Amino acid sequence: MGNCGSSKPCRPSPTPPEKPALVVRLYGSDSCPIAWRIRISLLYKGVAVQFLPSDSPIIRGPLLRCGADVMTGSAYELLQYVDSRFPRPPEVATDGVGKDTEVALAVAARLQHRSVERHVDGMVRRAAEMAEKGGGKRKTTMTTMTAMTAVAERSGIARWYGELVELMLEHAQMEERLVFPTLERIMHRGVREVALANEQHARDLPMMNGIKEDIKSLMAMEVGTSLYQEGLQNLVFRLKTLQEHCKEHFQEEERELLPLFEAACRARREERDNSRWLEQMMGAMGATHSHLFPFFMAGLLPQEAMQYVDLVCRWIKDSQRVVSMLRSLTVPWEEEHTRRPLFATVP
Template identity: 40%
Template structure:
């Protein structure tokens, strides 16, 4: 009849512990206020549960019966001192808001370029961290590079339309040199775009395909080095001079944040989440603080709301790492 002794049940892994409850805070202020939105975004980066109540005055933050009010920077400095998570209080901006915004755009582009290089290397090494088929992964890569290229080209056009005309009145030679650097980057970016098209038709896994991926990584590294040097030169030579111009020129001749936003429609539109995902939380807060200086309050309000929704959907971002930011926005 055989052995009828029942087999012991397989041991089951214990269920994961429930996520820790978020600390609850209350935020009061006028509905639609940019200051209130800025504070809320900072609190969401802290991974706090934010309850909002409309009020005639604000923003006012309440935590465990303790209240703090005032400018967003003051409230967020209080949040940095009281709550765990990444720093979110924006630094006091220099006189030239456009200069600090352009420098933050550099940081985002640098990090996205670094991501593309590492992504390419992963595909060369067999796609250890890649998802789906090699063809699908290549399409994702091409889409990611297309977003980055669109943002970089808009940034260059913005500088040529907004920053360089102001510079030309003071230092025409420096302005000419900066324009020449831009002229070098466009062929490099277009070359990578066209090269990606040629990779799509190659057989996956073959020697020619691997060689093409290696060449792609090399091209990306060359672009990365060139952009890093170019950005450093602008931040060393151009932006400080731009700040001086802002303090000395009449208001009508100063570059304004509105001009920056208008010159970069895609970056502040369908690429906005992509752009911000290359910034750390305190850098994002600094950039949003610059945007809040724009005259078109309705437009900025819509942009801030998209950031709120993204953070609420992702459960907040408590990590300072770019990897955490990229995962939260599902770039690829």
Template identity: 40%
Template sequence: MGNCFSTSSVSTAEISPLDLAVKPPPVAVSSPAAAAQTHLPAPRLPILPPSAKETTATATATSTVTVKLYGPSNSLATSYLRFALLHKKVNLRFVPSEDQKPTIQIGSEKTSGSQEALLRYIEEKFPEPRLMIWKFNLEGFDEATPPIVKAIWLHHRSMTWHVERMLRWSEDLAARGGRRAADPSVGTPKMEIRKFAKSYTQLQELMLEHAQMEERILFPVLESVDRGMCKSASAEHGRELPLMNGIKEYIKSIAVMDSGICSEELFSLASRFKSLQMMCKAHFEEEEKELLPMVEAAEMGKEKQKKLMNQGLEVMRGTHTNVFDFLLQGLTPQEAMQYLDLLINFADPDLISSFMCQRGIVD
């Protein structure tokens, strides 16, 4: 389901055997001055290889194709389109412009229009990977489903994939007995453990803020209509926290070992991640089966649903400011764009601008 970024700073153990990824080409700006003024999201989004069965002759999405995107650096529409283009295998150049209507240039062809029209244009020119779908997902959601339910479901998808990725990585570390990875760019075992620790810190921030959002925003709404409904889910949060903190401390202890990294400690680490994976799987399934349908059953009005979504984002401000890319990494391209759709359609523009537009370009 998910995707990981293929960069030189991650272990090959991070990459799912079923989900190969291609590093997006660097994004250039028209001048050093333009670079200093650019505040669009960092170009580190997942790109899946095209499926042989679905490849069409509409366009060849290759790294040799250069696409220029014109628009204000503080525009949500421009940021949204840039996220979309980063999923395609193209060389992307962002050119800051005062024109409020974004423009895409491919060769000598320039096209302007609304966000929706330009997204369709991108899909026609570069069919793979597909970003647009006519239904929200295959889980039975529709237009009546509260946005907070869709957001939580997508959070679960991302966290599930990242936990499984960390489990695979820990198992690979244990199988190697702490020896150097085959990929020289990973560095020494100590360097790899530091990268492992950084990745887990990002995952923990996402998981902790997600749990806080549910406890502060979602659960009170459900408890107000049926007291005790969220007791089991709250208990699950309580059981997961010590395990997550224990993993963090265990990684720290492995990182400071002077006598090398022992297989025994690494196998123990992998075992802890396996426990976390199983716990999260059961927890998420229970919430999606027992609790999320009840949010819709609570019959909240549209304004209440929108308010709930924004309150949830406020609680998860740290996640969306610090590890927004990390959250999107755990989603398929279609799911990632669905999440951006939720933010743009239901969240306060000033709030989401703080993490969608106020980010520098990383070449």
């Protein structure tokens, strides 16, 4: 289980290595999206991988050496080999996920919902733990270490919430720019659902800003006082309210709006090419698919994470951007010098 209730974003749990002596060597261009995708799949499975940049004109595409095995081929063939050689879940060969634009758009939107939900759930748990384990202790009974820990947790939850708000706002803005106008223009019967979704967005924004102000006030309070404890309890209440609103809003979108949106995309197919729609969706969420990408991916379960990687590689045509996104997922692993899966396994 990941400690999504920590002061940091959802972090994965340590994973024992498959075989301590086995190191997989991956040869490929540092600018090749396929090479980076293979590397991500191996790191995720907890396999030690040595990436050796190679721009050999003889070998076309990445080459994988695992013991006596030497493998080349398409991305899907290499991912199939990784799954067969290292069967621990999840499967990383997700060929076929989101081949149709309409399906891909719906899959991407639902995965974004899941990430937001789990980050909110994690913040609720963490704030509740902070309130339970010592926010109300008298200052005279708090050790220096306890006070320092409380301050660090407070700062961590402030950073966590800041990134969460950025992700939530960008997702909402993407829907307002791309999804809702399409429904209103093509599917007139979706106007009522669009109006309701816009109303929910407007309702949640003051609540999100209020939580931000609560955290800001908490940062200025003295740890261990009754006022600080009251502030923590209020934060827990506000976060639980946001949690309920998010679940309700996402359920309604997935039950009402997304099926209408898929139908609208099919109708649009008769008028023009749909192939750039998912790329436009991801382009409209610049922060989520750049500096927030590791944070966003940390809220996905294993199979969900690999589905999103598949969508990124399939639908974003800018290979440099894809490489940058995948490279960012390796940074936490490299910084911690420990072999862990890259994505959260939160309940």
